[in-house]
Amino acid sequence: MNGITINNISKSYPLKKGKQEALKNIELTIPEGELFGLIGPDGAGKTTLFRILTTLLLPDSGTASVNGLDTTKDFMQIRKEVGYMPGRFSLYTDLTVEENLNFFANIFNTSVKENYHLIKEVYKMIEPFKKVRAGKLSGGMKQKLALSCALIHKPKTLFLDEPTTGVDAVSRKEFWELLRSLRAEGITIMVSTPYMDEASLCDRVGLIQQGSMMGVDTPQHLRNAFGKKLLSVKGPDMLQLLRQLQAMDTVEHAYPFGEYHHAVLKDAAFLPELPANIEVKEVEPDIEDCFISLMRTHAG
Amino acid sequence: MSKLGVILSKEFRQIIRNPAIIRLIFIMPVIQLLVLPNAADYEIKNINLQVTDHDHSALSRRLIDNISATGYFKVIGYGSDRNQAMVAIEKDKADLILEIPHNFERDLIREESARLMLAVNAINGVKASLGGAYLNNLLRQFNGDIRTEWLQPDRLQKPFSITTTFTNWFNPGMNYKYFMVPGILVLLLTMVGMNLTAINIVREKEIGTIEQINVSPIKKHHFILGKLIPFWVLGLVVLTIGFLIARLVYGIVPLGAYWTIYVFAAVYLLVILGMGLLVSTFSATQQQAMLVSFFIMMIFILMGGLYTSIDSMPEWAKWITRINPVTYFIEVMRRVVLKGANLGDVTKELSIILGYALLVNGLAILSYRKRS
Structure with missing residues (x-):
């Protein structure tokens, strides 16, 4: 079976006193050719999961397979078949764009020419700078080069650890479009991001928090499963308003959400009474709302 | 490739x-x-020597000339005050003090023996020990020289002396x-x-x-x-x-x-x-x-x-x-x-x-x- 299978994976890092649990009993199956988003805040365990799947780290317990290959036993084969783009820019800054690409093609026993069709769309955006050293590129271009390098050996599965962190909005959008076109090539893609708004661009998302997978589903299903009334509220004194909302009996919880506050109502509750100068409307839940509500139920 | x-x-x-x-x-x-x-450089040069001469005789001057002629020693002070010499050592100006006592020449002639004092500043260990050894060597040579000189009139009895010459193998010029x-x-x-x-x-x-x-x-x-x-x-x-x-x-x-x-x-x-x-x-x-x-x-x-x-x-x-x-x-x-x-x-x-x-x-x- 291809794709990615994760069975009951746990991993902890030793601390001075005790240990830090990075992953707790993760179960996950990603079918071949899916664009899967791993959504969670910093420190949720996203990178640890990536490092286990890319054979850089051994899990404490549990097993995982990538492209039907076991991450502990068949690691040499996995390394030939996956592309990994770490969260930090990790190409040679003292080599040019072209030299980096050639180097990564050559160490996988292939050439840029052979798989040019795969990276054409990304690479043509940075091709004018191919004689420029990688260290001198802008953030967005570095990401595109890193993606090109991770793709050049035609991997079956692509792991992208926070590829859009620190990248401007336009480049982010372009980047996601690229990912969707790669999915069309049949490549399984697992991408992590701390940005909730990117979740809707994935086929399915997994919400991860403090090492636990809180929910895995399509973005639409997750939103449908929210199951409660959600209000978007705005007023002249936002801080005061938030306190007010949190104190109400009918409101389960309230939190700032951009320029609005979101308030989740208790089952069958109705709109709270608020002064006339306060703008209130019912809204559809976002992935971020789902995440916050799941986080509350998990925290108990 | x-x-x-x-x-x-x-x-x-x-x-x-x-x-x-x-x-x-x-x-x-x-x-x-x-x-x-x-x-x-392993050769110690410029060893600062302070001389305290209480004797002021021809012999003591000849000794000092001999020492400074080697090129290894720099006579930085000459006097007859012991305290002045000690100050030079305390201030780290001198590495060695050579003290020539009163009646150095007279004792040597009359009693055929005389004493010298050598004080070494051991703060810089290498310089001190090598300098002390050099000076000792010089004094021994000086001793031999004057002995042969004074015994010269008595031509029947040649003095015994062993001289050593050496060659440096593999590095002749050392x-x-x-x-x-x-x-x-x-x-x-x-x-x-x-x-x-x-x-x-x-x-x-x-x-x-x-x-x-x-x-x-x-x-x-x-x-x-x-x-x-x-x-x-x-x-x-x-x-x-x-x-x-x-x-x-x-x-x-x-x-x-x-x-x-x-x-x-x-x-x-x-x-x-x-x-x-x-x-x-x-x-x-x-x-x-x-x-x-x-x-x-x-x-x-x-x-x-x-x-x-x-x-x-x-x-x-x-x-x-x-x-x-x-x-x-x-x-x-x-x-x-x-x-x-x-x-x-x-x-x-x-x-x-x-x-x-x-x-x-x-x-x-x-x-x-x-x-x-």
Whole structure:
């Protein structure tokens, strides 16, 4: 079976006193050719999961397979078949764009020419700078080069650890479009991001928090499963308003959400009474709302 | 292109583009070989001598003239006040005090014996002990001279005296540069080799590129060899520059063959580079790697037999020098340069270093882990 299978994976890092649990009993199956988003805040365990799947780290317990290959036993084969783009820019800054690409093609026993069709769309955006050293590129271009390098050996599965962190909005959008076109090539893609708004661009998302997978589903299903009334509220004194909302009996919880506050109502509750100068409307839940509500139920 | 070739071409490109490495390779040998042999001089000159002469006789003046004529001593003060002499020592102006007592000449003539006092400032141990020994030697000579002179009238009875003359084998002029320069060349190779490799893998860790290498199918030994070979080549380049300087500036041409030294250096570099790699696989940052390799090098260099004689070390220290690769290379280098030893003469050292190279590099490959 291809794709990615994760069975009951746990991993902890030793601390001075005790240990830090990075992953707790993760179960996950990603079918071949899916664009899967791993959504969670910093420190949720996203990178640890990536490092286990890319054979850089051994899990404490549990097993995982990538492209039907076991991450502990068949690691040499996995390394030939996956592309990994770490969260930090990790190409040679003292080599040019072209030299980096050639180097990564050559160490996988292939050439840029052979798989040019795969990276054409990304690479043509940075091709004018191919004689420029990688260290001198802008953030967005570095990401595109890193993606090109991770793709050049035609991997079956692509792991992208926070590829859009620190990248401007336009480049982010372009980047996601690229990912969707790669999915069309049949490549399984697992991408992590701390940005909730990117979740809707994935086929399915997994919400991860403090090492636990809180929910895995399509973005639409997750939103449908929210199951409660959600209000978007705005007023002249936002801080005061938030306190007010949190104190109400009918409101389960309230939190700032951009320029609005979101308030989740208790089952069958109705709109709270608020002064006339306060703008209130019912809204559809976002992935971020789902995440916050799941986080509350998990925290108990 | 083979995988190793791919890695090597990448490493060489990176080295050529790193101005710090290029500067280190070309400037360090030049500076060190021009400055160090001229400064690190074993002959003690300019020993500051304070003379306290209570006698003021012809004989005492002749003694002082004799001493200052050698060129080793600089008479910085002459007086008859003991306190003044002590002040000179306290202020570190004088290294030695020679005190000539009252009636020095008279006692010597009448009683055929006289006493002198020699006080040594032992703050600078080497200068003090060597200076004291020189002066003692001079006094003994002076003693012999005046004895033969005074006994001269009695032609029937010739005085006994044993004089020693000596020749310095392998270095007839006893030119200390002939043994310092080859030694410094060894240190140079050690410092350049270990430092550059120690920070190299760590650099890949720091900038994160090692992650990309680790998820690739590159074999461990390919990666390690890819790191080793460029610096091995650079080490031999440094050695060549060093020999050029030794020849052009100091006129040192090895009595033995150059290739004997190159063969030994080639194996020796493997040990040093392997140690650098070992340090870098255990370090997380370049700073850590630098400090650890600095610490190891410091011990190797100070216990390598260049600055201090191994034979006069205590037994436990001799054991350390036996596991110190620097010791073997300095020894071999001197034997080839000064004595004209050939490869057959240094097989013992060569096999020890070869074993060392296998051990260190084996450990480096074993301890470099692509996963944790």
